[in-house]
Amino acid sequence: MNSRTVLSSDDISRAITRISHEILEANHGTEDLVILGIPTRGVVLAERIAEVIRRNGNALPADFLGRLDITMYRDDLDRKPSREVTPTDIPAGGLDDKVVVLVDDVLNSGRTVRAALDALREYGRPRAVRLAVLIDRGHRELPIRADFVGKNLPTNREEKIRVHLSSIDGDDSVRIEQ
Amino acid sequence: MSDFVLAKATLPDDRVVDIKVVDGLIAEIGNGLSATEVIDCTGLRALPGFVDLHTHLREPGFEQSETVLTGSQSAAVGGYTAVHAMANTQPVADNAAVVEQVFTLGQKAGYVDVFPIGAVTKNLDGTQLAELGSMHASSAAVKVFSDDGKCVSDPLLMRRAMQYVAAFDGVIAQHAQEPRLTEGAQMNAGEISAKLGLAGWPAVAEESIIARDVLLAKSLDARLHICHLSTAGSVEIIRWAKSQGIKVTAEVTPHHLLLTDDLAESYDPVYKVNPPLRTKVDVQALREALVDGTIDIVATDHAPHPSEAKDCEWAAAAFGMVGLESAASVAQLVLVDSGKSNWARLAEVMSHAPARIAGDETHGREITVGEPANLTLIDPSVSRAIEKQTSSKSQNNPYAGLHLPGAVKHTIFGGYFTVRDFELAEQGRH
Amino acid sequence: MMHLLSTADLNKDDAISLLDLSDEMAGVNERGLRKLPSLRGKTVVNLFFEDSTRTRVSFEIAAKRLSADLINFSAKGSSVSKGESLKDTAQTLAAGGVDVFVIRHSASGAALSLAERGWTDVPVVNAGDGTHEHPTQALLDAMTMRERLHGLGATRGKDLSGVKVAIVGDIAHSRVARSNIQLLKTLGAEVHLIGPATLLPSGFDNTHTDLDEALTKIKPDVVMMLRIQLERMQSAFFPSAGEYSRFWGLTEERFARLSDDVVIMHPGPMNRGLEIASLVADSRNSAIVRQVANGISVRMAVLYNLVSQERQINE
Numbered sequence: 001m002n003s004r005t006v007l008s009s010d011d012i013s014r015a016i017t018r019i020s021h022e023i024l025e026a027n028h029g030t031e032d033l034v035i036l037g038i039p040t041r042g043v044v045l046a047e048r049i050a051e052v053i054r055r056n057g058n059a060l061p062a063d064f065l066g067r068l069d070i071t072m073y074r075d076d077l078d079r080k081p082s083r084e085v086t087p088t089d090i091p092a093g094g095l096d097d098k099v100v101v102l103v104d105d106v107l108n109s110g111r112t113v114r115a116a117l118d119a120l121r122e123y124g125r126p127r128a129v130r131l132a133v134l135i136d137r138g139h140r141e142l143p144i145r146a147d148f149v150g151k152n153l154p155t156n157r158e159e160k161i162r163v164h165l166s167s168i169d170g171d172d173s174v175r176i177e178q
Numbered sequence: 179m180s181d182f183v184l185a186k187a188t189l190p191d192d193r194v195v196d197i198k199v200v201d202g203l204i205a206e207i208g209n210g211l212s213a214t215e216v217i218d219c220t221g222l223r224a225l226p227g228f229v230d231l232h233t234h235l236r237e238p239g240f241e242q243s244e245t246v247l248t249g250s251q252s253a254a255v256g257g258y259t260a261v262h263a264m265a266n267t268q269p270v271a272d273n274a275a276v277v278e279q280v281f282t283l284g285q286k287a288g289y290v291d292v293f294p295i296g297a298v299t300k301n302l303d304g305t306q307l308a309e310l311g312s313m314h315a316s317s318a319a320v321k322v323f324s325d326d327g328k329c330v331s332d333p334l335l336m337r338r339a340m341q342y343v344a345a346f347d348g349v350i351a352q353h354a355q356e357p358r359l360t361e362g363a364q365m366n367a368g369e370i371s372a373k374l375g376l377a378g379w380p381a382v383a384e385e386s387i388i389a390r391d392v393l394l395a396k397s398l399d400a401r402l403h404i405c406h407l408s409t410a411g412s413v414e415i416i417r418w419a420k421s422q423g424i425k426v427t428a429e430v431t432p433h434h435l436l437l438t439d440d441l442a443e444s445y446d447p448v449y450k451v452n453p454p455l456r457t458k459v460d461v462q463a464l465r466e467a468l469v470d471g472t473i474d475i476v477a478t479d480h481a482p483h484p485s486e487a488k489d490c491e492w493a494a495a496a497f498g499m500v501g502l503e504s505a506a507s508v509a510q511l512v513l514v515d516s517g518k519s520n521w522a523r524l525a526e527v528m529s530h531a532p533a534r535i536a537g538d539e540t541h542g543r544e545i546t547v548g549e550p551a552n553l554t555l556i557d558p559s560v561s562r563a564i565e566k567q568t569s570s571k572s573q574n575n576p577y578a579g580l581h582l583p584g585a586v587k588h589t590i591f592g593g594y595f596t597v598r599d600f601e602l603a604e605q606g607r608h
Numbered sequence: 609m610m611h612l613l614s615t616a617d618l619n620k621d622d623a624i625s626l627l628d629l630s631d632e633m634a635g636v637n638e639r640g641l642r643k644l645p646s647l648r649g650k651t652v653v654n655l656f657f658e659d660s661t662r663t664r665v666s667f668e669i670a671a672k673r674l675s676a677d678l679i680n681f682s683a684k685g686s687s688v689s690k691g692e693s694l695k696d697t698a699q700t701l702a703a704g705g706v707d708v709f710v711i712r713h714s715a716s717g718a719a720l721s722l723a724e725r726g727w728t729d730v731p732v733v734n735a736g737d738g739t740h741e742h743p744t745q746a747l748l749d750a751m752t753m754r755e756r757l758h759g760l761g762a763t764r765g766k767d768l769s770g771v772k773v774a775i776v777g778d779i780a781h782s783r784v785a786r787s788n789i790q791l792l793k794t795l796g797a798e799v800h801l802i803g804p805a806t807l808l809p810s811g812f813d814n815t816h817t818d819l820d821e822a823l824t825k826i827k828p829d830v831v832m833m834l835r836i837q838l839e840r841m842q843s844a845f846f847p848s849a850g851e852y853s854r855f856w857g858l859t860e861e862r863f864a865r866l867s868d869d870v871v872i873m874h875p876g877p878m879n880r881g882l883e884i885a886s887l888v889a890d891s892r893n894s895a896i897v898r899q900v901a902n903g904i905s906v907r908m909a910v911l912y913n914l915v916s917q918e919r920q921i922n923e
Contacts, residue, residue, distance in 0.1 A: 072632065075645035077916045084625070085632050087764065122639045361843075364716075369811030375716035375740030375783060445717030489725065490693055493715035493738065 003162075007151060007174035012134070012165075015150035016045065019132050020052035022148050027099055030058050032127065034098045036068040038116060039086050041105040043067045044165045045134055049103060063091035068102065073115035088119070095124030101148075105163045107133040110144035135161060135174060180593075181205070182215040187224035187555060189545060190525040197224060199551040202593030207547060219555055222587055223521055226529040227259025227552035228506065229541045231322070231351070231429060232405060232477035234498070235261070235292065237283060238276070239268025244482040244571045246280060249502075250289035250606070252480070252570040254596035256502040257554035257586040260533070260541040261290050265297040266327040272297035272308035274316035281318040288606020289596045293536065296320040298330050298339050298350055305332070307339060314346050321537045324351035326405055327452075329387060331357050336391060340400040349427075349535065351403040352391055354412070355453065359383035364492060366439040366454040374442060376492060379454050381409040388412050392419035392426050403535060404428045406479050408453040410463035417472045427535050429477035430464050432501050432508035437461075437576060447488045447495030448576050451481070465512050468527060469519045475532045478505050482572030499576045503568045507582035510558060515583055540592075555588040569602055609917060611723045611732045612910050614741045615791035620767065623750070623794055626909055628764050630751050633912070634905040637673070646912050647676035650707040655698070655722075656735070657683040657713040662876060663735050666900070667710050670907035676707075694718060695727045702728040708914055709733070716740035731914045733907075739781045745875055746787035748906040750795060752895045753830055755902075756871045769796035772826055776802045776819060776856060777834030777883055778845075780809045784875045785834060800826050803856060806845045819856050823866065831866065832873040833858050833884045853882050863888045871895050 007015070027033055030053065037046030050065045066089045102116050113131060120129065132148035137155050155161065155176060162175045181200040188194050198206040198213055235249040244252075246263070253261050263280055265271035271280060277294040284292025296313035300306045302325050313320040323343060330336045330352060339350050360383045365371050367378025388404055392415060395402040407413065407428045419426045433451065438458055441449040449455060467473040481498025488495050509528055513519040533542020543549040562585055566578035589597035594607035609617065618626070636644060652671040654664050664680065671678040681701065692700075698709065709732045711719050716738030723732040736742040754763040757771060773792055779785045779801045789812070792799050800814045802822050808815045816822035823831075836852055846852050853859075858872070863885065872884075872894045880886045889896060 072636065072644050072646060072912070075648050077646045077912070085629055087632075088635075118645065122636070122641060367810075372780070372809035372811050373786075375738050375786060445720050486693065490695060491713065491715040491718040491721045493717075494693070 001177055003175050003177045005173055005175050006153060009172035012150070012172045012174065015134060016048050017052055019148045019150060020049045023049070023101055023130075023132065024053065024058065026130070026147070030064070032098050034064050034066065034091055034093070034095060034100045034126075036066045036090075036100060036102055038102060038104040038112065039067060039069050041163055041165050041168060042103045044167055045105060046103040049132070063093055066091045068116055068119055070112060070115040070119045073119045074111065075115070076111065090123050095120065095126045097125070097127045099128045099130065100126040101130045101132055103132045105133065105165075106135045106137060106161055107131070107144075107146050108137045108139055110140050110142035113144050114142055134163060137161060180215065181213045182217060183211045183213040184219045184224060184553075184555065185211070185216050187219035187222050189224055190520075190522040192521070197545065197553070199590070199593050202551055204545065204547055204549050204551050207545070217588075221557065221559065222555040223558055224545060225257070225521070225525045225554050225556065226542055226545060227554050227589065227591065228257045228528045229532040229536070229538060230258050230261040230478050230480070230502065230505075231475060231532040231536055232326070232431075233261040233263055233480045233502065234266070234482065235263040235280070236482060237267065238279065242484045242571075246283035246292060247287040247289075248569065248571045249480070249482070250284060250287045250292060251602055252500070252502045252568055254289040254589045254591065255569045255586065255602055256504070257506050257556065257589050258502060259290055259552035259554070259589065259591045260293060260538055262293045262295050262322055262536055264295050264324060264326045266302060270297050270301050271295070272300050272302070274309065274312045274318075277313050277318040277320055278316050288591075288608055289603075290591060291538075291541065293538065294318050294320060295326075295351070296323045298323045298325045299335065302328050304328065304330060304335065307335065307342065310339070310343055310348070311346075314343075314348060321346070321348045322351055322403070322535070323348060324353065324405065326351065326353040329353050329355040329357060331387070333390060333394070337394050337398070340394060340402065341398055344398065344400040347401075347537065349401040349403050351405050352387065353405050354384045354387035354391070356383040356387050359386075363454075365442045365450065366456045368439060368457060370439045370442060374445070376442065379452075381411050381456070381460075384409055384453055385411040385415060388415050392416070392424050395419075395426055396422065396424045400425065402426045406431050406434065406453055406477070407464065407467075407473060408434050408456050408460060410460045413463045413467045413472055417467070420472065427474040427531075428472070429475045430468055430473045431479045432476060432505045433499055433576060434464055435461065435468065435476075435512050436508055441576075442492070445492050447490065447492050448499065448574055450492060450495050450497055451499050452497040465516075465518070468512060469523070474527065474535065476505060476509050476527045477532065478502050480570070482570050483574045484572060488574045498574065500568060500570050500572055500574055502570065504564055504577045504582055506554075506556060506586060507562065507584045510556070510584040511582060514558070551590055551593040553588075553590040554586055556584050557587045558584045560585040609913070611719075611734075612743050612914065613719050613723055613732065613734045615743045615746045615787045615794070618791065618794060620794050623791060624765060624767060626747060626913065627751050627754060629909040629912065630747065630902070630906045631763055633908040634902065636908075637901070637905055642673055643675060644673065645675050647671065647674035647707075647915055650676045650915055651679065651705060652676045652708045652710060652911065653679045653681055653701055653706050655681050655701070655709050655711040657694070657711075657718075658736070660712055660736070662900075663712060666903045667735060667907050669904050670911060673904070673908055674911055676911070694722065695725070698722055698728050702730055706730050708911060710735050712736045714738055733910055733914065736783055738783065739786075740783050741787045742783040743787045743791075744903065744906055744910060745784050746791040747910070748899055748902040749788055749832065749873060749875070750791055751902045751906055752873065752899050753871065755898070756895055757829065767795040768792060771797040771830065772800070772828045773797050773830040773832060774800045774802055774822065774826055774828040775832045775834065776858065778807045778836055778840060779803050779812075779834070780807045781837070781840070782834050788832070800828065804846050804852070807840070820862065823862065827867060828870065829867075830871045830873060831858065832875075834875065835877065835879060836883050849882055857882060858884045858888050860885050860887050863891070869893070873899060876900070
């Protein structure tokens with residue numbers, strides 16, 4: 001098995017910083033912003049993005065960070081290995097009329113995001129929904145695009161992308177394996 | 179008829195001898211005998227042909243399960259030369275015509291002697307006596323009567339029947355099951371049935387009938403035979419009755435000597451039988467009783483059923499198991515291989531005693547000169563993995579997959595090989 | 609798990625995992641759209657050989673909330689009343705393409721027979737087989753107990769350690785009792801069985817025949833009343849409804865002597881005034897209505913689980 005690192009720890013750090021600034025720029029600040037991480041690694045990335053935003057002295061509503069578990073909303077239940085359903089945590093202010101930024105580690109077929117859009121409907125009616133991902137692989141099956149991308153990584157289907165984030169995996173890196 | 183010698187066979191008393199058969203009779207017993215054909219029986223145990231006092235041949239009326247022919251064939255494979263066929267056919271064997279029909283079918287088949295058992299009550303309905311005398315006087319010469327499948331639960335009727343048949347030394351064989359205590363019963367009443375949610379068949383339903391009937395036998399000084407004993411409590415009652423000189427005999431099936439009620443946990447109806455499989459304690463008591471003589475015979479209660487009657491949920495399934503072809507192996511396991519008894523006792527419980535109870539004069543005889551050549555030769559050293567399919571028409575075989583000792587190599591019916599070298603003869607004796 | 613036949617097949621982790629998933633399903637049921645795409649394109653068959661509107665409707669709602677196609681088969685008036693066997697009925701239906709069988713049958717062991725005799729290879733949910741088991745009932749009961757005892761929203765990962773449960777009634781003939789006893793023990797609860805001696809099964813621990821004495825001694829956290837069938841009177845299990853109610857009914861007097869926070873449960877349908885007083889059934893301690901709602905969540909979780917595991921087993 002071949003494995004090569006495409007993003008180092010520093011690369012990841014820079015990408016997250018850039019995404020955070022892009023989010024602020026597009027939203028003209030932090031008003032009505034809600035950031036929801038998609039488990040498992042999307043949650044860690046969302047926390048880091050929130051941290052960057054706070055560090056830059058931006059005022060943020062007390063509750064703007066949450067998590068959205070989309071497992072039950074998948075429509076390919078019998079084709080993917082079953083994942084445990086973890087709790088969903090929506091900030092106290094709700095989603096009505098908010099700008100929701102979904103955060104995930106890898107954008108691939110787009111099915112995860114589609115399930116996330118279905119799940120969101122349960123909790124309210126956002127004014128807008130945006131998508132931030134660390135890696136965009138490119139093998140889209142649905143007309144879905146990311147608004148904020150850490151890195152575009154064209155790969156072929158046989159290759160596997162491994163995203164490591166220190167709080168879960170011990171180190172920060174993105175590797176391609178084939 | 180040919181003449182042949184069974185050379186170097188081991189008798190039940192462990193003597194190694196040659197047995198010479200001429201024209202269907204045992205002509206000579208000795209050593210170094212000669213004949214037209216000499217068959218080497220070194221290492222084989224020669225036993226009197228087995229007699230089953232309790233078999234269901236299903237004909238007339240239920241030929242999809244078994245016929246007199248296929249049942250006879252299965253019996254021969256199991257080492258039997260005579261079987262007594264229970265009366266719960268359709269029409270019921272409650273009159274001379276039906277018993278004669280079954281008797282004739284047996285003769286035509288020619289693999290074993292089929293001695294029909296007559297019903298005690300008309301149509302097995304438990305209210306009116308069947309034509310016991312006529313059945314006895316018929317060419318079938320019935321001496322054993324039973325409503326097996328059902329209990330003669332009316333004490334007055336049981337009393338009358340026992341008294342009536344005593345006149346010609348007949349015997350009533352009781353299927354002991356108090357109906358009111360076993361309504362809708364599916365398996366042994368106990369911890370397993372409570373866990374599985376299956377209605378229980380309590381031991382006391384068998385024991386209470388046996389207790390009543392041995393007292394009736396005592397008061398009449400009449401004979402009594404108890405079918406398929408299944409509980410430790412029943413054994414105690416029989417033991418007491420015999421100690422009182424009551425003329426009671428009892429049988430046990432191979433499955434009650436081996437299998438227990440925990441097998442029902444799979445809900446596989448191959449283990450559904452009446453009376454039901456009981457506990458380890460009961461199995462132990464039955465084995466001890468067979469050794470010490472409290473139980474007189476092994477009787478198979480061979481009960482074939484078609485696959486649709488067993489390939490369903492438990493409550494919808496029929497009761498019964500086949501057993502003619504593994505009976506001898508179970509008897510060997512319990513009596514000989516266990517070290518608790520010997521081949522002489524096996525010959526007694528599989529042949530001499532059942533013949534005596536039924537009054538058979540040509541079977542269950544000692545292996546001596548002048549007796550009919552009804553013999554079976556077993557290879558005790560073989561260990562078989564029992565196959566589901568036997569020579570019976572039905573496959574409801576609870577022994578499938580088990581390893582049992584011994585195999586019948588030859589069965590000789592009046593000098594005719596119904597089984598030779600482990601193979602069933604293509605035709606019966608004619 | 610390929611099937612859900614008995615609560616004895618669930619170890620502690622499996623049980624808690626299923627209950628946690630049921631809590632998530634309850635969330636879906638309480639929020640807006642009450643619809644998940646998880647079983648879209650799948651066919652669930654309600655194979656009901658016994659009358660039961662409540663359980664059948666509960667499974668129907670559960671299946672539909674998961675976007676499954678649901679077929680209701682009921683034995684009355686079907687080929688079964690003309691003598692068609694369970695095996696043939698199942699094979700006929702399976703030939704049309706079935707992804708889950710939900711079976712209720714009067715014969716104990718029927719669900720296991722359908723699952724394991726090789727008639728079909730479809731996952732099976734036992735919705736009640738004779739007097740043997742009713743596993744989804746036990747799961748919804750456990751879910752309800754978790755909510756009441758740990759608090760709504762604080763149940764995730766929790767078991768029922770140390771919880772004292774008294775089950776009262778015709779235990780011997782109750783599939784609800786059997787499934788509950790096993791599951792509650794797995795979750796660490798202490799289970800007591802109370803009823804007339806004629807209706808207590810053999811081989812079970814903690815049985816009592818005197819209800820008053822038992823309630824005083826045990827001080828249960830949960831009292832589960834079982835429905836009494838008056839037909840049992842005909843087979844002489846107890847002499848009369850009046851005598852049953854007097855000695856084993858949850859009357860207002862008995863209820864008053866229980867702790868303030870006791871949880872009262874009943875699988876339904878209730879015989880008000882017989883095994884349970886009306887006032888007790890309608891009291892704030894009663895979780896009976898919540899049990900019904902939880903039934904839908906539990907059945908959604910079970911169906912979700914069976915379909916998501918199926919492929920893994922086949923792979």
